[in-house]
Structures are given as structure tokens and as C-alpha cells.
Amino acid sequence: MTIKLKCLSHTPLRGLNDPAADVVAEVDAVLAAARADVEKFDPELIVIFAPDHYNGLFYDLMPPFVIATHADSVGDYRTLSGPLSVDREMAQEMAGFILDHDVDIALSHRLQVDHGCTQTLEELTGSLTRYPVVPIIINSVAPPFAPYRRVRRLGEVVGQFIATLDKRVLIVGTGGLSHEPPVPLLDGAPEAVGEFLICGRNPTPEARAARQERTIAAGKIYGTALSAQTPLNAEWDQAFIDLLLSGRLEAVDDFSIEDISEEAGRSTHEVRTWVAAFAALAAARGPYEARRDYYRPINEWIAGYGVMSAEPR
Ligand SMILES: O=C(O)/C=C/c1cccc(O)c1O
Numbered sequence: 001m002t003i004k005l006k007c008l009s010h011t012p013l014r015g016l017n018d019p020a021a022d023v024v025a026e027v028d029a030v031l032a033a034a035r036a037d038v039e040k041f042d043p044e045l046i047v048i049f050a051p052d053h054y055n056g057l058f059y060d061l062m063p064p065f066v067i068a069t070h071a072d073s074v075g076d077y078r079t080l081s082g083p084l085s086v087d088r089e090m091a092q093e094m095a096g097f098i099l100d101h102d103v104d105i106a107l108s109h110r111l112q113v114d115h116g117c118t119q120t121l122e123e124l125t126g127s128l129t130r131y132p133v134v135p136i137i138i139n140s141v142a143p144p145f146a147p148y149r150r151v152r153r154l155g156e157v158v159g160q161f162i163a164t165l166d167k168r169v170l171i172v173g174t175g176g177l178s179h180e181p182p183v184p185l186l187d188g189a190p191e192a193v194g195e196f197l198i199c200g201r202n203p204t205p206e207a208r209a210a211r212q213e214r215t216i217a218a219g220k221i222y223g224t225a226l227s228a229q230t231p232l233n234a235e236w237d238q239a240f241i242d243l244l245l246s247g248r249l250e251a252v253d254d255f256s257i258e259d260i261s262e263e264a265g266r267s268t269h270e271v272r273t274w275v276a277a278f279a280a281l282a283a284a285r286g287p288y289e290a291r292r293d294y295y296r297p298i299n300e301w302i303a304g305y306g307v308m309s310a311e312p313r
């Protein structure tokens, strides 16, 4: 088994509310290099850890972790819609292995996924179907969350499973870094918003368009005095990247969910996908060599935007 890891921020505002042209070009170049790397590696399986943003998962039944044997992209913002090429048997086997190793995970035989999963898949592979994939969704947006130590443990068990495969496996984490788009909270929400958060699947095209307009409008003022959202925190982002570079993943066990929300924004918890991805790599093959491919706080995209790669040492 050979393994590579890619962790990337995602942002549905890419192409909809862009920063200066030189920044867009810089990110385009970083993503092109990442895609070329993946092409060269030619994975036989992609395991992607991703969040959902109230498109597939709602409070009518909100699992901390879910593994999909079938996944359809809702095609929100500018992302591709349609089915992903999920390796059904592999996903089912992996779910059994995870449960057997004392980590609880939900199973979905028909999951809707959003830009949180599909944007990165498309950026890294050019489509939703190029390689067999197993999507693992980590709740990072809808509190309460499983603690970071459980996310690390989930990653470890997935890594142990990957170690049993005779395949080239690409492990992907998508989301973060620091950021806070205008995603509503159930606690204290007006009735209509609460109803949406509990069972808002398959919104009308008008409702989806209104949501997207709200995000674009938020991006236009993010990081200014006009925005009520917690701003990007480049210092927090760099410390998190340094932690992953150091390989001291146990340090995340001390992460406080409340402190992170306050210091770096509520959606920063999407970095849970990076924690799981790095823990999987470390558990599968031991010490790793990681690099920071890119980092820049980009207000227009509501993203502490980072890209990291790693492989076994
Ligand atoms: O939930 C949404 O509609 C918007 C999400 C968003 C915005 C900016 C950065 C991200 O990582 C997002 O997921």
C-alpha cells in the first residue's frame, strides 16, 4: 500500500467573489500542481474526510461521523452535481472495521453531499467520478461536536483499515482553516430557520439562490467593521499548520471547541477533517513528511486558505 495526503481549504465563493487577480492566479497554480501530483500518483482509492453544511445532514438525525456507500452531489454554488463514484463494498467494509475498533460511525446508503466534499474532489481530480472514493463526513458545522480526540481516533482507525489494503490510497481532508461564513445556529434560531436546520433537505431553487446570495454578500464585507462574523485568524492557522508539520497530533486532544469558535470562527472546526486525514496517514504508515504548499487569509472567500501535502517518511 502506498499513501499520499492532501488537505485543502474549500470555499464556494471561488469564482463568485474573487480577490485580486494575482491571488486567484496564485491559488490556481497551487491547485494545478496538486492536481498534477494526484494524476501522477494515480490513486486506486480516495478516502475523503469532509464536512456538510446543512445540505445532506440535518438535526432530524445529526451523526457525528457518517460513511457513505452511495453519495450524490447537490451541486450547490458552482459545484458539479450528480453521483460520486463511491466504492460501495469498500465503504461498507470500512464501516464494519471502524465499528469493530470501537469508534461509532453512522452508515448512509444514499447521502447527499455538498461543496464541502465535492469542490475539493473536483479540484484535485477534475471530476466526481475519476477515481473510486469513500466519503466520510465529520460533523463540523452543527454543534454539539464530538471532541477532537474522537476525530483523531476516527482517523487512526481509518488509517489502520487503509494499512490492510494493497492499493495506492489518496487521503483527503477538506475545509477550514479559520473562517466563519453566515451559517445559522440552531440555538436561538427563529422558527423558520430552526425548521430549515432540522429538516431543510432539497430546498427550492429560490431558497438555494437566496442562501448563496447571502454568502456572497457576507464575503463582500468579511473582515471589515461591517461584518458581524468572527474574522480570519492567520496566527491560529499557522499554529495549526505547524502542529500538523510537527507530527504531534495528540496535541489536538486538548483543543477546546468553544475557544476555537471564539478565536478563529465557528466554521474553523472543518479542520477536523485535516486532523482525521493526518491521523489516518500516521496510523497507516508511521512518521510522515509534511509540507505547507500554500497559505493566505482571503477575506473575499471567507477562508484562511491553506493547502498541505504529506506522505510516509
Ligand atoms: O454553507 C454555505 O452555504 C457556505 C459555506 C462556506 C462559505 C465560505 C467558506 C466555506 O468553507 C464554506 O463552507
Ligand SMILES: [Fe+2]
Residues within 6 Å of the ligand: 010, 051, 053, 116, 175, 176, 267, 270
Ligand atoms: Fe465549508
